[in-house]
Amino acid sequence: MSRKLLPSLALLSLLGSLGACAGREPAPRPDLARVDLGQEAPNQLYAVALDGRPVKDLRYFDVGPGSHRLAVELDKSGDDSPDQGLCKASLDYPGFVAGQHYRLRESTLGSRLVVRLYGADGQPLDDPQPLSCFPG
Template sequence: MLLSACAGPIPKADPSEAWIGLKEEAPNDLMAERVDGQRVNDGRYFEVTPGDHRLDVTLFEEEPGDDNQQDCQGRIEYKHFKAGEHYTLVESSLGTTVRATLEDGHGKEIAATQDFNCMPG
């Protein structure tokens, strides 16, 4: 994906909201898609009000040496987002299983997705 390479700098976090960064395994690209069903403006991160939210992401999974890309959809729900806190949604793949965990600012896992639903891209 060239989108992240062409995008401008990530804006400064709003201290009245929770910030969720994205971390994927190379060479994959993890993109923010929706918060509570509403499309986000910048696919590089989520920024949400405190409280309960559903985050939808798309993973563009590329296998080394293989030109076939998979597009995988995932969702994570968390009820305790706090203003001013930084979280990270971390993607991991093991064989054909793709999932992600939500970590708080100390790297502690606080929520996890079910397995992603993947289709050839």
């Protein structure tokens, strides 16, 4: 094989691996609740920890019934505002139900960035939780 082809093959292999990471989410299990992360462009909201332990997938949380603490990070590096950087928040919710679908969304409340949990019907389930932001 030509030496010129090796770097190209390595690059194609890397791009294929990255594409697999961004693939479709697996179907939710009926014994767990799924918490999807909604975002406002250009920001990216990521799952970080569930009950203090790192999560396997940054795109969502799968939680058992009951009470859980969700930790998220918001990457604002694509934002043009002067306070670009990384924001963090934790949310405690006592009533997760197996088989239900939830959405955690970030938004702006006045001049503050917040996250809030919504049920499958689109209704808020808790009070907005502030994001603590640090310059990038």
